Amino acid sequence: MEGDSLTLHTDTKLQIHDVIDWTYQKTLLTKINNAANKTKIHDDVLDGRFRDRLQMNNQSGDLTITNITTQHTGLYEMTISSTQKISSHRFNVTVYARLPVPVITTQNSSSLETSSCVLLCSVMNVRDVRDVSLSWYKGNRLLSIISVSDLNNNISLHLKCLNDSYSCVVNNTISNQTQHVNTDLCQTCSDCVCCCYGPEAVIRLVVSALVGVATVALLVYDIYDNAN
Known part of the structure; x- marks a missing residue:
């Protein structure tokens, strides 16, 4: 090193x-x-x-x-x-340069849903790019990885909300630097339930609404029938 x-x-x-x-x-x-x-x-x-x-x-x-x-x-x-x-x-x-700590920022895009959050991980001033890669992790699971081929390479992560710990890692053969996601950058799951649980939550909400409508319809029918 x-x-x-x-x-x-x-x-x-x-x-x-x-x-x-x-x-x-x-x-x-x-x-x-x-x-x-x-x-x-x-x-x-x-x-x-x-x-x-x-x-x-x-x-x-x-x-x-x-x-x-x-x-x-x-x-x-x-x-x-x-x-x-x-x-x-x-x-x-082979002597490797010391790696910089990656930087995580948010990125706005008008084409994305308003409830979405885009995190951008960047690494700059990498003087020696041999065997250097940049990765996103969700907990301990690798989500994506790229090779750093220039001084301004970056990778992005499209999130609905934060339902786990995320981190960005830059590493070479003998060392690494890690930056963890600050929860202030995106909504947490408690603030974004429909985003976190995806289609299952939406289906449950739709079914609940249909059951409610059916119940109201039955009550109205019973009242009308008794009145006659």
Whole structure:
């Protein structure tokens, strides 16, 4: 994750005559010459992206990069040259930018029913969009998901009313950020019964009304019949 310190471990015990080179994308970063007891760090290469970030362990040859950024993504290679052989260790490093917290807003539309509520979840300023997705959840159930392909991607959720907890999540391979829906943005179920319960509630209301009309009709008929 961007901002972390990364140590590339080789699990190697260096010998007295070993010469160790660390390279990034074939560019030399550090050189250790155990025989001469010398360590050279080239942190000014590649426009200084490694300046004041490299640390070497002269006993193991491990390389540490502090305050790492997405510019440090790439292939690192350690080469050990001894009197008998040459060996190497390779590390393919991917650094992910920290994710912003998604923003949830309401969106008005004249084409929608007045009792409807449209929630819009947006994520902006995503500097590294690799493996980034934006999702809506109702409780723990995934409702929808999209891949974030630009800096202003968003997804919307069309609600009648809030009958559960909703949240919007932006995530990549190693981290996520979650924003929960503020109940002030939409009506709650107690304020919007017909919306929450859908067709079943409407059917029950219609049946109740028909029963009421039938009851009134029977009473009127009985009164008229007795009068005659």
